[in-house]
Amino acid sequence: MRFLRNIRSKIWAxxxxxxxxxxxxxxxxxxxxxQTKASISxxxxxxxPLSSNGIRVQALFKAQSDDYENGLLTGEEGEVVQANGRHExxxxxxxxxxxxxxxxxxxxxxxxxxxxxxxxxxxVMASQYYLEAVHQGDIFAARREVxxxxxxxxxxxxDFRTVxxxxxxxxxxxxxxxxxxxxxxxxxxQVLFVLFLVLTTMVINWLANKEIIAPLASVKKMILDFxxxxxxxxxxxxxxxxxxxxxAVSFWQMTRELQHITVSRDYVDNIINNMSDSLIIxxxxxxxxxxxxxxxxxxxxxxxxxxxxxxxxxxxxxxxAVASSLFQGLxxxxxxxxxxxxxxxxxxxxxxxxxSASALYLPDGTLQxxxxxxxxxxxxxxxxxxxxxxxxxxxxxGLPNRNLFFDRLQVTMKEARRYGHLFALFYLDLDHFKPLNxxxxxxxxxxxxxxxxRRLTATVRESDTVSRVGGDEFTILLSRVRHASDAMKVxxxxxxxxxxxxxxxxxxxxxGVSIGICLSxxxxxxxxxxxxxxxxxxxxxxxxxxxxxxxxxxDQN
Amino acid sequence: xxxxLGRKYLGGLLVLLGLMAAxxxxxxxxxxxxxxxxxxxxxxxxxxxxxALIFLSRKRSWSSGKNIAVVINENPKIYSDFTYxxxxxxxxxxxxxxxxxxxxxxxxxxxSVQTDQEVINFIxxxxxxLGYVSPQALTPEVRAIPIVD
Numbered sequence: 033m034r035f036l037r038n039i040r041s042k043i044w045a046x047x048x049x050x051x052x053x054x055x056x057x058x059x060x061x062x063x064x065x066x067q068t069k070a071s072i073s074x075x076x077x078x079x080x081p082l083s084s085n086g087i088r089v090q091a092l093f094k095a096q097s098d099d100y101e102n103g104l105l106t107g108e109e110g111e112v113v114q115a116n117g118r119h120e121x122x123x124x125x126x127x128x129x130x131x132x133x134x135x136x137x138x139x140x141x142x143x144x145x146x147x148x149x150x151x152x153x154x155x156v157m158a159s160q161y162y163l164e165a166v167h168q169g170d171i172f173a174a175r176r177e178v179x180x181x182x183x184x185x186x187x188x189x190x191d192f193r194t195v196x197x198x199x200x201x202x203x204x205x206x207x208x209x210x211x212x213x214x215x216x217x218x219x220x221x222q223v224l225f226v227l228f229l230v231l232t233t234m235v236i237n238w239l240a241n242k243e244i245i246a247p248l249a250s251v252k253k254m255i256l257d258f259x260x261x262x263x264x265x266x267x268x269x270x271x272x273x274x275x276x277x278x279x280a281v282s283f284w285q286m287t288r289e290l291q292h293i294t295v296s297r298d299y300v301d302n303i304i305n306n307m308s309d310s311l312i313i314x315x316x317x318x319x320x321x322x323x324x325x326x327x328x329x330x331x332x333x334x335x336x337x338x339x340x341x342x343x344x345x346x347x348x349x350x351x352x353a354v355a356s357s358l359f360q361g362l363x364x365x366x367x368x369x370x371x372x373x374x375x376x377x378x379x380x381x382x383x384x385x386x387x388s389a390s391a392l393y394l395p396d397g398t399l400q401x402x403x404x405x406x407x408x409x410x411x412x413x414x415x416x417x418x419x420x421x422x423x424x425x426x427x428x429x430g431l432p433n434r435n436l437f438f439d440r441l442q443v444t445m446k447e448a449r450r451y452g453h454l455f456a457l458f459y460l461d462l463d464h465f466k467p468l469n470x471x472x473x474x475x476x477x478x479x480x481x482x483x484x485x486r487r488l489t490a491t492v493r494e495s496d497t498v499s500r501v502g503g504d505e506f507t508i509l510l511s512r513v514r515h516a517s518d519a520m521k522v523x524x525x526x527x528x529x530x531x532x533x534x535x536x537x538x539x540x541x542x543x544g545v546s547i548g549i550c551l552s553x554x555x556x557x558x559x560x561x562x563x564x565x566x567x568x569x570x571x572x573x574x575x576x577x578x579x580x581x582x583x584x585x586x587d588q589n
Numbered sequence: 590x591x592x593x594l595g596r597k598y599l600g601g602l603l604v605l606l607g608l609m610a611a612x613x614x615x616x617x618x619x620x621x622x623x624x625x626x627x628x629x630x631x632x633x634x635x636x637x638x639x640x641a642l643i644f645l646s647r648k649r650s651w652s653s654g655k656n657i658a659v660v661i662n663e664n665p666k667i668y669s670d671f672t673y674x675x676x677x678x679x680x681x682x683x684x685x686x687x688x689x690x691x692x693x694x695x696x697x698x699x700x701s702v703q704t705d706q707e708v709i710n711f712i713x714x715x716x717x718x719l720g721y722v723s724p725q726a727l728t729p730e731v732r733a734i735p736i737v738d
Contacts, residue, residue, distance in 0.1 A: 104692050105685060171688050175697060182694020 038274045042243040046236045053232040060224055064217040071210045079203045082132045082140075086196040089125040092118055093151070093192055097185055100162050104178075109166050116159045126151060140198060147191050154184045247276040254280060258287050310375070310385070310406035313392070316399050318343050318359055330408055332378040343404070348374045348382060362402050365391050375406055384413045426500040428478055429485035437499035437507055441559045444511050448552055455552045456519035458508035459566035460488075460526075463544035463578040465504040468536075476536045480543060487529040492522060507566070516551055516583065523547050523581040530579070544579035546570050551583065621670040622662075622721045625708065625731040629716040634735045641675050643719060645686065646696050651717060658715040659699035662708045667723045 036042050096118040103111030126148040133141040161177045171178060250267070258264050264287045267280035304311055310327035312320055320338050328335060331346070338346075349355040349371075358368060367390040374382035385406040392400040421427075424436035432440065441457070448455050462484065469477035481504065488498045488506060497509040508526075513519050526547065533540045548570025550562050569584035576582065624640065626632060632651060635643075642648035643657055650656050662668060663680075672683045687698035702708055705726035712718040712731045719734075727733055 101689070101692055105688055171691060172698070172701075175691050178691050179694055179697055182692050184694070186694050 036243055036274070039244065039276070042239070042274070045243070046239055049235050049239065050232055053228045057221075057225060057228060060221060064221060067217065068210065068214055071206070071213060075203060075206050075210065078132055078135050079199070079206050082129060082136075083196070083199040083203055085125050085129050085132070086192075086199045089122055089129065090192040090196050092122045092125065093189065096122065097189070100158060103166055104162060104171050107166055107169055109163070112162050112166050116163070119155050119159065122151065123148075123155075136202075138202075140195070140202065143191075143195060143198070147188070147195055150184075150188055150191065154181070154188055157181055158185070243274075244276070247274070247280070251276060251280045251283065254283060258283075310404075310408070312338075312343065312346075312404040312406070314343050314402040314404060316363070316401060318363075318402070320346075321401055327406070330377070330383060330406070331375060346376055347387075348376060362389055362391055363399070367391075372409070384409045426485075429482055429500050431485050431489070431506070432497060432499040434499065434501040437497065437501055437509070438559060438563075440497050440499075440509060441562070444509055445552070445557075445559060445562075447511075449554075449557075454513045454515070456510040456513045456516075456522075457550045457552070457562050457566045458506075458510070458519070458523065458526075458581075459548040459550070459563065459570040460506040460508065460545050461570055461574065462504040463546055463574070465543065468541060468543065472536045472539070472541075479536050480534055480541075483534055484530075484543065484545075488526065491525045491529050507563075513551070519549050519551060519583075520581075523549060527579065527581070546573040546578050547581035548573055549581055549583045621674075621723065622667040623724050623727055624719065624721050624734040624736060625712055625727065626719050626734050627712050627716040628732050630718075630732065632734060634737045637675060637736055637738060640736060641677075644676060644699070646690060646698065649696075655717045658711075658718040660708055660711040660715075660718060660720040661699050661701035662705065662721055663701050663703050664705055664723065667721065671721055 036045055096115045099111045099115030099118065103109065103115060126144070129144050130141070130148055133144045157177070158181055161174060161181060165171050165174055165178060168174075254264050254267070264284055266284050267277060269277050269280075305325040307324065308326055310330045311324040312327055313322045315321045320341050320343055323335065323338050327338070331338070344355075344359075347355065349358070354371075355373075358371070362368065367388075369388050371387045373385055373387040375385050377383055386409050387404065387406055389402055389404040391402050394400045424432060424439070426433045444455050447453075462480075465477070465480070468480060472480070481500070484506070485498065485500065488508065492498060492508055492510065495511050497507075497511070499507045499509070501507050508522070510519060510522060526545065530543060530545050534543050535541075548566045548568065550556075550566035550569060552562070556562055556565070565584040569582045573580050573582040624635065630651070631653065639648060643659060644661070646659075648657070662671070669680050672678055672680045676683055678686070690696055690698050700711075702711065705722040708720040708722050709726070709728055709731055712720050722731075
């Protein structure tokens with residue numbers, strides 16, 4: 033409907049329908065009123081004059097009859113003349129009655145017409161005979177005519193009576209008819225009113241629904257669709273639509289612009305799922321809400337296995353105190369940045385991660401959850417351990433190197449000072465190692481050194497430290513000895529261990545060792561001096577014929 | 590209105606007549622006039638009431654069904670006696686009664702004559718006739734009808 037182009041015209045259309053039905057109702061009421069008025073007017077202008085004239089003419093006729101009677105009974109001519117004098121008025125009234133009755137289409141008109149004719153006939157005779165009778169002075173002279181006139185008058189009198197009665201009844205009938213008509217019209221109006229009310233309500237409802245409510249509902253659906261992330265189609269309809277259509281088009285344009293200027297959820301999901309670090313979102317009760325793909329890859333667990341699981345089963349830290357206070361702090365809003373911790377994967381294997389976490393809050397300030405970022409540092413840690421190993425251990429034998437040896441010596445010295453016990457330092461050098469090396473090459477030498485390391489390690493306690501401090505030079509730190517004899521026993525055991533032949537490439541060979549032993553004493557506070565003493569003692573053992581041990585004596589210093 | 594009062598008056602009169610007859614106070618009827626009828630008439634006697642009704646045109650036929658031909662004798666010697674005695678009204682009142690009757694078309698009033706002889710002639714001529722004459726004028730041409738109380 034082109035004329036319903038805006039909401040104003042639509043509302044006016046509804047109002048116009050209501051006003052139109054009001055107009056129809058008013059017209060119907062007016063018509064009914066006019067009908068009633070016409071009916072009442074008819075009663076007023078025809079029925080009432082008819083009735084009153086009827087009564088008057090009847091009364092006049094009666095008076096005329098009385099005058100005639102009096103004249104005839106008394107013989108007074110004047111009475112008869114007076115009676116004759118009433119004729120004009122009676123005739124005029126009868127003519128008026130005929131005129132009025134002619135308006136009505138019922139049997140009254142012929143009756144009144146006949147009455148007038150009868151009366152006129154009667155009067156012609158009466159005026160003549162009665163006057164004659166009075167003149168003659170004997171009523172009985174023309175008694176046949178007088179009797180006939182008397183009968184005629186009696187009939188006329190009866191006719192006058194019935195006509196007047198009929199006229200009066202006519203008024204009653206007309207009034208009754210009028211009342212019935214009013215009742216009928218009232219009922220008709222009531223039915224019409226109800227009909228128009230229903231019709232108007234239906235039309236207005238239909239119009240409002242089609243032109244206002246349905247378009248608004250489609251706009252609402254658009255908004256709902258958009259809020260659920262669906263793509264909104266351009267609203268159908270002509271370009272010169274109403275305000276609702278304009279609103280729909282504006283909203284559609286807004287969604288288009290919003291799609292251009294805002295990051296879509298898919299986009300964010302894409303970023304999160306494609307990032308290399310593990311992202312785990314926790315609920316406030318520290319169960320897992322959601323994880324990204326990197327987490328699934330890292331832990332080799334499925335999304336179903338992870339979601340809803342307790343995060344504590346997944347997380348570990350060497351220091352349990354740190355682990356327990358960590359989450360409490362997160363829930364209180366403290367962030368954790370780059371903490372070295374472990375995630376436990378599907379095979380219960382600890383994966384070292386650099387763990388960062390912080391609480392997520394809703395705009396109203398309530399805690400929504402905790403985001404946990406885990407950066408896998410397995411390789412980094414391995415490299416670092418490797419470096420650390422290289423710095424402190426001998427790569428070939430796996431024994432602590434000179435660096436670590438001195439470190440442990442320092443520690444041992446401090447403990448010995450603190451607890452007042454003895455320790456012993458052995459300085460060992462392999463005998464004739466160079467010829468062996470020359471014979472079997474570096475590879476053979478390396479094999480020999482590894483075997484030496486194994487035998488040395490096997491002869492000492494776990495708490496003691498065997499180190500390789502040079503090419504074929506080793507040290508043994510006995511962390512706790514009661515007496516020099518303890519060190520002697522160990523040295524003897526070492527020499528015995530070297531008695532067994534070594535096999536290099538199935539070639540049997542014998543390796544000897546010279547051992548210098550330095551026992552600790554409160555006076556010896558320098559590690560360098562201790563090592564130097566042991567070294568000196570070792571050279572002394574070499575000088576004495578190799579493959580033996582010699583104690584560094586205190587007085588040697 | 591006058592008509593209506595007249596009838597009422599007549600009714601009262603008839604009641605009065607009945608009362609008088611029952612009391613046996615009737616004076617010597619027939620002293621001043623005699624009812625006469627045709628010889629062919631079978632009627633034996635008439636009550637005073639019937640006579641009054643007949644002359645007031647209230648009763649118009651004999652028991653046989655024949656119309657009664659009434660004639661009024663206006664002989665001054667007996668007329669007033671008849672009207673007062675039988676009709677309980679003056680001759681003038683009776684005249685008015687007949688005039689009204691005629692005027693109103695209620696019926697033809699009985700003819701009136703002036704002498705007894707005219708009555709006798711009328712009765713002789715009419716076999717259903719009824720009239721009255723003075724006793725002296727009674728002739729064998731007519732039959733006297735006694736009035737019984």
